[in-house]
Amino acid sequence: MKRIFEKIVEGLLTCSGFLTSITILLIVVFLFSEAFGLFKSKVIEDGYVLALHKTNQVNDLSPAQIKGIFDEEITNWKEVGGEDLPIKLFRLEDVTHYFSEEQLGATYERAGELITQLVEKTPGIVAFVPKKFIVRSDVHLVHDHTISIKDVFAGAEWFPTATPAAQFGFLPLITGTLWVSLFAILIALPFGLSVAIYMAEVADHRVRNLLKPIIELLSGIPSVVYGFFGLIVIVPILQNVFKLPVGESGLAGSVVLAIMALPTIITVTEDALRNCPRAMREASLALGASKWQTIYKVVIPYSVSGITSGVVLGIGRAIGETMAVLMVTGNAAVIPHSILEPLRTIPATIAAELGEAPAGGAHYQALFLLGVVLFFISLLINFTVEAVSARQWK
Amino acid sequence: MINNRKHFSQSIAFGTFRFLSLMVAGILFAILGFIIYKGIGVINWEFLTTAPTDGMTAGGIWPAIVGTFYLMVGSALFAFPVGVMSGIYMNEYAPRGWVVRFIRVMTNNLSGIPSIVFGLFGMALFVNYLGFGDSILAGSLTLGLLCVPLVIRTTEEALKAIPDNLREGSRALGATKLQTIWHVILPMAMPNVITGLILAMGRVSGETAPILFTCAAYFLPKLPNSVFDQCMALPYHLYVISTSGTNMDAQLPLAYGTALVLIVIILFVNLLANALRKYFEKKVKTN
Numbered sequence: 085m086k087r088i089f090e091k092i093v094e095g096l097l098t099c100s101g102f103l104t105s106i107t108i109l110l111i112v113v114f115l116f117s118e119a120f121g122l123f124k125s126k127v128i129e130d131g132y133v134l135a136l137h138k139t140n141q142v143n144d145l146s147p148a149q150i151k152g153i154f155d156e157e158i159t160n161w162k163e164v165g166g167e168d169l170p171i172k173l174f175r176l177e178d179v180t181h182y183f184s185e186e187q188l189g190a191t192y193e194r195a196g197e198l199i200t201q202l203v204e205k206t207p208g209i210v211a212f213v214p215k216k217f218i219v220r221s222d223v224h225l226v227h228d229h230t231i232s233i234k235d236v237f238a239g240a241e242w243f244p245t246a247t248p249a250a251q252f253g254f255l256p257l258i259t260g261t262l263w264v265s266l267f268a269i270l271i272a273l274p275f276g277l278s279v280a281i282y283m284a285e286v287a288d289h290r291v292r293n294l295l296k297p298i299i300e301l302l303s304g305i306p307s308v309v310y311g312f313f314g315l316i317v318i319v320p321i322l323q324n325v326f327k328l329p330v331g332e333s334g335l336a337g338s339v340v341l342a343i344m345a346l347p348t349i350i351t352v353t354e355d356a357l358r359n360c361p362r363a364m365r366e367a368s369l370a371l372g373a374s375k376w377q378t379i380y381k382v383v384i385p386y387s388v389s390g391i392t393s394g395v396v397l398g399i400g401r402a403i404g405e406t407m408a409v410l411m412v413t414g415n416a417a418v419i420p421h422s423i424l425e426p427l428r429t430i431p432a433t434i435a436a437e438l439g440e441a442p443a444g445g446a447h448y449q450a451l452f453l454l455g456v457v458l459f460f461i462s463l464l465i466n467f468t469v470e471a472v473s474a475r476q477w478k
Numbered sequence: 479m480i481n482n483r484k485h486f487s488q489s490i491a492f493g494t495f496r497f498l499s500l501m502v503a504g505i506l507f508a509i510l511g512f513i514i515y516k517g518i519g520v521i522n523w524e525f526l527t528t529a530p531t532d533g534m535t536a537g538g539i540w541p542a543i544v545g546t547f548y549l550m551v552g553s554a555l556f557a558f559p560v561g562v563m564s565g566i567y568m569n570e571y572a573p574r575g576w577v578v579r580f581i582r583v584m585t586n587n588l589s590g591i592p593s594i595v596f597g598l599f600g601m602a603l604f605v606n607y608l609g610f611g612d613s614i615l616a617g618s619l620t621l622g623l624l625c626v627p628l629v630i631r632t633t634e635e636a637l638k639a640i641p642d643n644l645r646e647g648s649r650a651l652g653a654t655k656l657q658t659i660w661h662v663i664l665p666m667a668m669p670n671v672i673t674g675l676i677l678a679m680g681r682v683s684g685e686t687a688p689i690l691f692t693c694a695a696y697f698l699p700k701l702p703n704s705v706f707d708q709c710m711a712l713p714y715h716l717y718v719i720s721t722s723g724t725n726m727d728a729q730l731p732l733a734y735g736t737a738l739v740l741i742v743i744i745l746f747v748n749l750l751a752n753a754l755r756k757y758f759e760k761k762v763k764t765n
Contacts, residue, residue: 086654089656090654090655090656093656094571094656096563097563097564097566097567097571098567098571100559100560100561100563100564100567101563101564101567101568101571101572101581102581103560103564103626104564104581104584104585104587104588104626104627104630105580105581105584107588107623107626108584108587108588108591110599110603111591111595111599114599114602114603114607115595115598115599115602117602118598118602274498275498275501275502278494278495278498278499279495279498279499279502281495282492282495282496282498282499283499286492286495286496287496287499295499295503297748297752298502298503298506299502300748301506301510301744301745301748302502302505302506304677304680304681304684304744304747304748305509305684305741305744306683306684306685306686306713306740306744307684307685307686307687307713308684308686308713308714308716308717308737308740309509309513309684309713309716309737309740309741310509311717311720312716312720312733312737313509313512313513313737315720315721316720316730317512343505346502350502374484374485374487374488375488376484376487376488376491376492377484377488379491380491397590400590403592404590404591404592404593404594404595405592406592406593406594406686406687407686407687407713407717411717411720411721431592431594431687434594434597434598435594435597435687435690438597438598438601438690438691439690439691443606451598452598452602455594455595455598455599458592458594458595459591459595462587462590462591462592462595463587463590465590466583466586466587466590469586470583470586
């Protein structure tokens with residue numbers, strides 16, 4: 085009886101031992117299963133078609149081209165591989181400019197006939213209309229292919245609510261994330277390393293015991309509070325200093341993230357410095373080197389892999405941070421030209437848009453795909469740290 | 479001459495380090511000081527015990543405090559047993575070698591995953607697939623998963639600190655492995671384990687991203703009745719009133735107050751954890 089009980093408990097313990105592994109597996113499964121529908125959805129809005137005149141040779145249009153046409157940035161068919169002919173836009177809401185209400189009928193029952201006729205006799209037209217309004221097959225429909233991996237990962241525009249073709253280009257979000265995180269680390273690095281060296285090598289015991297809880301508190305402050313502080317204090321300061329039209333900018337995000345990444349960098353680096361054997365220090369000091377010379381010629385080279393781990397973990401923290409960034413970066417989904425412009429990161433995009441994206445739709449799936457990207461970035465960072473610290477022990 | 483230069487560069491370097499360290503400490507005190515200074519005037523009994531009114535431009539934050547409390551308790555109920563059991567398995571049962579290494583790598587990975595990804599996962603698994611809906615249950619489980627790695631790590635460290643001769647002594651007296659763990663090891667490790675749990679709860683109280691889509695409600699007129707209800711939460715409330723809304727002048731003081739309450743929770747959690755650590759260290763020494 086006692087033995088069986090012990091076995092059961094042991095089994096339970098084993099199960100919970102593998103809980104973290106199972107969770108990671110489940111995260112992979114669920115994120116992927118929600119995200120990968122994106123590559124099965126069509127470029128053009130469901131139930132709609134892009135109808136062209138039958139002599140038009142254009143067959144394939146990428147999402148970016150469709151958006152260009154309907155934003156009137158592309159005005160001639162030759163820009164998308166057709167003949168030299170100006171593009172004439174037709175949206176369903178334009179229908180009343182062409183036809184009177186009597187012509188259309190009270191319930192638009194003749195709209196299909198009229199629109200089809202219009203497409204048939206206008207050579208340069210592109211009509212974005214519901215499928216049911218094209219009543220004859222004598223018009224040329226743009227081939228509606230599924231969203232491709234290239235559209236997503238090389239797409240330069242993120243505009244998920246655009247019609248007729250939603251834009252799911254990840255580039256602006258990925259560049260935004262990288263810019264903010266890199267600047268954050270550049271700002272945090274001098275501070276982080278100095279504090280770590282100061283705590284590990286210079287400060288006496290008492291000062292160290294004062295600094296330690298400060299660093300712990302710094303890492304305990306919730307990210308919304310950092311975001312709030314950034315919004316109320318840092319954003320106006322930056323706006324005044326750099327004379328910006330809006331203070332919410334990549335730089336504001338970087339400053340806030342730098343503060344948030346500090347505890348990670350400091351703790352890991354300090355541990356690494358502390359692990360340097362005493363004998364090496366003493367040998368260096370005995371040869372007549374000063375304390376500072378010992379630090380930068382012996383201790384730092386010895387602990388360089390630990391310091392690298394700290395920096396990489398700091399970058400990881402910065403890349404994944406959501407709320408603070410969401411509150412201070414201004415959230416403009418364009419590829420940034422300077423860190424002083426508003427930009428938008430991957431986590432902030434998910435947080436801001438998932439609430440309004442209809443479940444199961446392409447937008448929802450695209451946001452989950454962003455989650456997959458984030459997940460893999462964090463795995464990559466962890467394995468880098470793992471590899472770097474494995475090298476240290478060799 | 480050389481000696482002078484040597485000491486000159488040393489004092490410059492150390493001076494810089496000292497200065498930058500002071501600045502980092504200054505940043506913390508600036509943030510804390512700013513929020514305490516601005517928020518202290520808002521805090522009163524009414525602010526803490528009434529619900530928001532007038533479209534969140536007046537009233538208090540009682541439902542958010544209650545919601546955060548429920549979420550902390552809920553995630554502790556999940557993360558504590560699972561995390562402690564997992565820690566026990568890793569330190570006491572798992573065969574040394576690849577099993578432990580594998581679990582450790584996975585635990586590190588889990589703790590490195592951004593909180594918004596937990597939010598997505600919680601939404602996909604708990605809210606949609608298991609059908610809990612936006613609820614305290616879904617939110618607690620998501621937050622619980624988020625802090626499990628922290629509980630595992632502290633449990634493991636606490637167990638590792640207990641010398642092996644205690645285990646051997648107990649086994650030599652005829653106790654089984656489980657009895658040894660239950661009667662000898664766990665009671666000794668408990669203080670450190672509890673400290674870890676308290677720190678984990680501190681983290682839970684401030685997390686926003688995981689509950690955005692699993693639990694948090696913009697505004698609820700009454701308190702939740704069951705684990706399947708949504709709830710308000712302090713960090714989400716702070717986010718909402720500081721970024722959206724029509725009457726910023728009226729909302730800002732409330733935001734300061736909310737931020738202060740959050741800060742106080744964090745301060746309290748850290749102080750409590752430190753005090754417990756010191757208290758038990760002393761007790762172990764005197765024993």
